[in-house]
Amino acid sequence: MIEKSLKELAQGLxxxxxxSVELTQTYLERIARLNPQLNAFxxxxxxxSLAQAAAADARRATGEAAPLLGIPxxxxxxxxAQGWRTTCGSHMLENFVSPYDATVIERFDAxxxxxxxxxxxxxxxxxSSNETSYFGAVKNPWDTARVPGGSSGGSAAAVAAxxxxxxxxxxxxxxxxxxxxxCGLTGLKPTYGVVSRWGMIAFASSLDxxxxxxxxxEDCALLLNTMAGFDTRDSTSVERPxxxxxxxxxxxxxxxxxxxxxxxxxxxxxGEAERAGCDAAVMARVDEAIAAYRALGAETVEVSLPAMxxxxxxxxxxxxxxxxxxxxxxxxxxYGHRAPEYTDLDDMYAKTRAQGFGAEVKRRILIGSYVLSHxxxxxxxxxxxxxxxxxxxxxxxxxxxxxxxxxxTSPGTAFRIxxxxxxxxxxxxxxxxxxxxxxxxxxGMSIPCGLADGxxxxxxxxxxxxxxxxxxxxxxxxxxxxxxHRQRPTALAD
Amino acid sequence: xxEANRGWEVVIGIETHAQLATQSKIFSGASIAFGAxxxxxxxxxxxxxxxxxPVLNRAAVECAIRFGLAVGAExxxxxxxxxxxxxxxxxxxxxxxxxxxxxxxxxxxIVIRVGxxxxxxxxxxxxxxxxxxxSLHEDFHGKxxxxxxxxxxxxxxxxxxxxxxxxxxxxxxxxxxxxxxRWIGICDGNMxxxxxxxxxxxxxxxxxxxxxxxxxxxxxxxFRFMQQAIDYEVxxxxxxxxxxxxxxxxxxxxxxxxxETRAMRSKEDAHDYRYFPDPDLLPLVIGADWIERVRGxxxxxxxxxxxRFVADxxxxxxxxxxxxASLEISSYYEAAVASAGTASxxxxxxWVMVDLAARVNRExxxxxxxPVSAVQLGRLVARISDNxxxxxxxxxxxxxxxxxxxxSGDDAADRIIEAQGLKxxxxxxxxxxxxxxxxxxxxxxxxxxxxxxxxxFNALVGQAMKATKGKANPQxxxxxLRSKLGA
Numbered sequence: 005m006i007e008k009s010l011k012e013l014a015q016g017l018x019x020x021x022x023x024s025v026e027l028t029q030t031y032l033e034r035i036a037r038l039n040p041q042l043n044a045f046x047x048x049x050x051x052x053s054l055a056q057a058a059a060a061d062a063r064r065a066t067g068e069a070a071p072l073l074g075i076p077x078x079x080x081x082x083x084x085a086q087g088w089r090t091t092c093g094s095h096m097l098e099n100f101v102s103p104y105d106a107t108v109i110e111r112f113d114a115x116x117x118x119x120x121x122x123x124x125x126x127x128x129x130x131x132s133s134n135e136t137s138y139f140g141a142v143k144n145p146w147d148t149a150r151v152p153g154g155s156s157g158g159s160a161a162a163v164a165a166x167x168x169x170x171x172x173x174x175x176x177x178x179x180x181x182x183x184x185x186x187c188g189l190t191g192l193k194p195t196y197g198v199v200s201r202w203g204m205i206a207f208a209s210s211l212d213x214x215x216x217x218x219x220x221x222e223d224c225a226l227l228l229n230t231m232a233g234f235d236t237r238d239s240t241s242v243e244r245p246x247x248x249x250x251x252x253x254x255x256x257x258x259x260x261x262x263x264x265x266x267x268x269x270x271x272x273x274x275g276e277a278e279r280a281g282c283d284a285a286v287m288a289r290v291d292e293a294i295a296a297y298r299a300l301g302a303e304t305v306e307v308s309l310p311a312m313x314x315x316x317x318x319x320x321x322x323x324x325x326x327x328x329x330x331x332x333x334x335x336x337x338x339y340g341h342r343a344p345e346y347t348d349l350d351d352m353y354a355k356t357r358a359q360g361f362g363a364e365v366k367r368r369i370l371i372g373s374y375v376l377s378h379x380x381x382x383x384x385x386x387x388x389x390x391x392x393x394x395x396x397x398x399x400x401x402x403x404x405x406x407x408x409x410x411x412x413t414s415p416g417t418a419f420r421i422x423x424x425x426x427x428x429x430x431x432x433x434x435x436x437x438x439x440x441x442x443x444x445x446x447x448g449m450s451i452p453c454g455l456a457d458g459x460x461x462x463x464x465x466x467x468x469x470x471x472x473x474x475x476x477x478x479x480x481x482x483x484x485x486x487x488x489h490r491q492r493p494t495a496l497a498d
Numbered sequence: 499x500x501e502a503n504r505g506w507e508v509v510i511g512i513e514t515h516a517q518l519a520t521q522s523k524i525f526s527g528a529s530i531a532f533g534a535x536x537x538x539x540x541x542x543x544x545x546x547x548x549x550x551x552p553v554l555n556r557a558a559v560e561c562a563i564r565f566g567l568a569v570g571a572e573x574x575x576x577x578x579x580x581x582x583x584x585x586x587x588x589x590x591x592x593x594x595x596x597x598x599x600x601x602x603x604x605x606x607x608i609v610i611r612v613g614x615x616x617x618x619x620x621x622x623x624x625x626x627x628x629x630x631x632x633s634l635h636e637d638f639h640g641k642x643x644x645x646x647x648x649x650x651x652x653x654x655x656x657x658x659x660x661x662x663x664x665x666x667x668x669x670x671x672x673x674x675x676x677x678x679x680r681w682i683g684i685c686d687g688n689m690x691x692x693x694x695x696x697x698x699x700x701x702x703x704x705x706x707x708x709x710x711x712x713x714x715x716x717x718x719x720x721f722r723f724m725q726q727a728i729d730y731e732v733x734x735x736x737x738x739x740x741x742x743x744x745x746x747x748x749x750x751x752x753x754x755x756x757x758e759t760r761a762m763r764s765k766e767d768a769h770d771y772r773y774f775p776d777p778d779l780l781p782l783v784i785g786a787d788w789i790e791r792v793r794g795x796x797x798x799x800x801x802x803x804x805x806r807f808v809a810d811x812x813x814x815x816x817x818x819x820x821x822x823a824s825l826e827i828s829s830y831y832e833a834a835v836a837s838a839g840t841a842s843x844x845x846x847x848x849w850v851m852v853d854l855a856a857r858v859n860r861e862x863x864x865x866x867x868x869p870v871s872a873v874q875l876g877r878l879v880a881r882i883s884d885n886x887x888x889x890x891x892x893x894x895x896x897x898x899x900x901x902x903x904x905x906s907g908d909d910a911a912d913r914i915i916e917a918q919g920l921k922x923x924x925x926x927x928x929x930x931x932x933x934x935x936x937x938x939x940x941x942x943x944x945x946x947x948x949x950x951x952x953x954x955f956n957a958l959v960g961q962a963m964k965a966t967k968g969k970a971n972p973q974x975x976x977x978x979l980r981s982k983l984g985a
Contacts, residue, residue, distance in 0.1 A: 083549075084547070084548060084549045090548065092548065097548065100548070102547075102548075102549075103542070103547070104542055104547070106549055201549075201551060202549065202550070202551055203549040203550070204549055205548040205549045206548075206549065206778075208777075209777035209778050210777035236553065237551060237553060238551050238553075239551065239552065239553050239554065239778060239779050239780055240777075240778065240779075240780065325774060326774075326777055328583075328772075329581050329583050329592070329593050329772070329774070331592075332583060332585065332591060332592020332593055333546040333548070333590060333591045333592050334548075335585060335587075335592060337587045337590075337644065338545055338546070338590060338644075339545075339547070349587065353585055373772060376583070376772035376773075376774050377770055377772060378770045378772075381772075381773075381774070385774060
């Protein structure tokens with residue numbers, strides 16, 4: 005049962021082969037057994053999950069048959085869910101029980117999905133390894149001495165280890181795509197504004213975007229159908245007609261299903277010198293995937309994204325600037341952690357925040373406060389915004405030449421826990437291929453494209469604005485022709 | 499230059515926070531009604547729970563557009579909300595959403611009356627922002643309480659250029675602005691409740707010299723305090739400089755008890771607010787069609803109305819100014835004229851400015867609460883104009899109407915006149931007979947008059963009026979009496 009796709013699970017539920025309660029129970033048992041090895045979930049509430057499953061079964065009994073009705077999903081602990089502890093991976097919110105639902109949670113509830121539990125994550129989504137979580141590092145199911153990537157590391161580990169059929173993630177600089185790559189999953193970061201940010205705890209508001217993490221493009225499309233949609237509660241949500249993201253994923257597979265597709269290969273990823281920036285084995289898997297795409301009928305063209313090299317520095321100005329302000333609300337006054345002892349108001353703030361935040365969060369608040377300071381704003385923040393426009397312009401030019409851009413998702417496979425923890429810059433560079441996509445607000449995916457030294461490698465697909473359906477189709481055709489997305493991690497004692 | 503300022507020129511600019519008369523908060527759906535129990539009007543957004551987002555209230559934007567149009571400013575096609583970052587317990591997000599580099603209203607002007615002349619005060623800008631909550635420092639045993647009902651209340655911050663040259667000008671400006679925001683319906687102007695509060699930036703310099711260092715007097719919530727605070731501050735600054743001191747830039751508070759200003763914080767501990775565009779809100783785009791729609795809904799502005807009152811009703815500039823001091827009084831006046839007829843425009847003006855205003859003031863009520871409606875007053879004035887009653891009798895009728903006699907109908911005055919038999923006697927035969935009687939009964943007075951005592955004539959008129967219980971037409975009595983006496 006745990007190898008079934010969402011579509012197959014839905015069919016099983018519809019055919020009454022198993023109930024949502026049974027399905028949920030199966031996953032809860034797996035979680036109970038295997039989560040201690042992975043630390044993928046931070047909050048579980050079997051009673052709540054099973055009550056939702058029973059409610060879904062009751063809805064089905066009345067004749068309802070929505071695609072996600074009764075399907076259990078893991079939710080990244082960045083989404084506020086009413087009555088659930090919502091920590092965002094931080095000591096600051098260790099005991100925060102949300103009084104309201106994020107739009108994403110609300111939409112899954114309405115669709116009848118079951119919340120299996122809240123998944124671990126880097127603290128306030130700041131990290132690329134899931135090591136900054138107050139609740140401890142998450143282990144990669146492919147090798148538990150290695151990181152699952154981050155910040156959606158708990159969701160990635162949970163899905164890869166079959167502790168959940170699919171999960172939600174959020175992606176500010178690569179936090180869906182990089183862990184998807186490192187855990188052998190399919191993850192999609194939609195165009196900025198496609199999924200409502202209401203109730204999703206903000207890291208960097210202009211970059212944050214929620215998306216699905218699953219084992220296939222088809223599963224991602226099903227999840228996105230429920231997640232996406234205009235929301236008046238999010239002013240940056242885009243008002244456009246609802247889309248069926250599965251509409252291009254027909255089962256039939258003609259010999260050259262991608263004939264006419266133009267794949268842009270950026271010189272900045274594939275140039276002779278530039279290739280050296282990526283692990284050779286990962287690059288080899290990416291090259292093989294490109295070859296597979298040619299076999300499916302696609303053409304490749306060289307494109308250039310010259311401002312790409314500025315994306316990491318620009319990102320590490322803009323994201324911390326927004327974060328420094330977004331995290332000001334965690335002040336110990338109304339909810340969350342408050343220092344038990346303090347002398348006056350300033351001391352209360354200082355101690356509360358010193359105790360409540362971890363080192364990486366503090367580092368980013370400091371950077372962010374600095375770049376917004378009087379006298380530095382023009383040199384850093386304003387300049388970074390200019391770079392951001394240059395990056396978007398680069399992509400706009402490139403998409404005149406091609407339909408989708410491809411390259412590696414991450415410069416390497418999953419690294420060892422602790423390996424980069426002491427060197428923030430090395431850690432930041434693990435998002436070098438993904439960050440520009442957030443800065444431009446474009447949709448991006450990572451799909452498994454083979455193993456490099458026994459660990460998953462990810463192929464990144466970047467689409468034009470609102471090109472999710474096409475992107476999913478391009479991923480789906482590859483997954484019809486290959487079985488890298490079906491590989492199972494072997495490290496777990498099952 | 500007043501003598502008290504010993505050759506120093508006073509330079510004042512005013513920043514005003516006008517609370518906008520919307521139903522709900524600027525970025526959330528919570529109510530902004532005043533006086534609710536603490537924190538009952540604070541929703542998830544106002545509490546800054548994790549994950550919440552602001553959504554701009556278009557009604558607040560409409561208020562800003564109205565203001566921009568009313569002061570002849572540019573309503574920016576594109577303006578930007580920015581975060582002003584600082585920590586304070588009554589600021590839930592740790593930042594205030596305001597506008598910084600690109601405000602919604604740019605420029606504009608307010609005309610104030612200085613002596614007999616008009617003076618134009620330039621505006622720098624007006625921008626939308628949210629109010630903070632309130633910190634309550636009493637009744638919590640040494641701790642502070644936080645009430646977030648006010649957090650997120652929409653404000654329009656209106657900034658003047660430093661064009662004001664005295665406390666009197668500053669107060670005239672604040673009054674004109676206060677009248678205007680109420681006139682265009684964007685602010686209730688309630689200063690006690692903090693709906694309209696001013697900060698004054700005050701400095702002194704030698705005329706023609708460079709600007710002096712300014713100190714900002716915060717939170718002036720009455721015109722009287724504004725005058726007192728500025729006067730004190732100006733004296734203090736001049737004395738400080740003349741004593742060889744230097745003015746340090748500072749924020750000060752006015753203490754009405756002592757009548758003094760005292761420094762709250764100096765420039766050194768000024769915050770670095772780290773302004774940056776709020777990524778949760780898109781730039782505010784106001785299209786020409788929106789502006790035109792609002793323009794179409796704007797009431798006639800006081801300056802235009804004043805000119806029209808002079809032109810159409812023949813009022814003096816002074817009367818027209820008085821009758822356009824607020825939208826309420828101008829509307830009342832126009833309704834009264836409509837009821838009395840344009841020919842009675844001048845007496846209507848006198849009745850509204852003198853009799854009605856005095857009564858409203860004496861009772862301490864708002865014009866809207868006056869028991870005599872504009873139409874009722876107009877009908878009363880019409881009865882004077884058509885000689886049904888005299889002005890003196892009209893005052894009695896007015897008092898009776900105020901007391902509710904005559905009912906609530908438009909014809910209350912007529913009913914009272916009828917019921918109390920107050921109609922003027924205009925039949926000259928009847929008046930002649932009365933006068934003959936008066937002359938016969940007051941031979942001594944007649945003799946005095948004939949001896950050249952003009953006073954005696956007035957006494958005879960009085961007797962005649964008394965005999966008619968005031969109902970005779972005084973002019974007619976006068977005329978007939980004179981002809982009978984052969985004067």
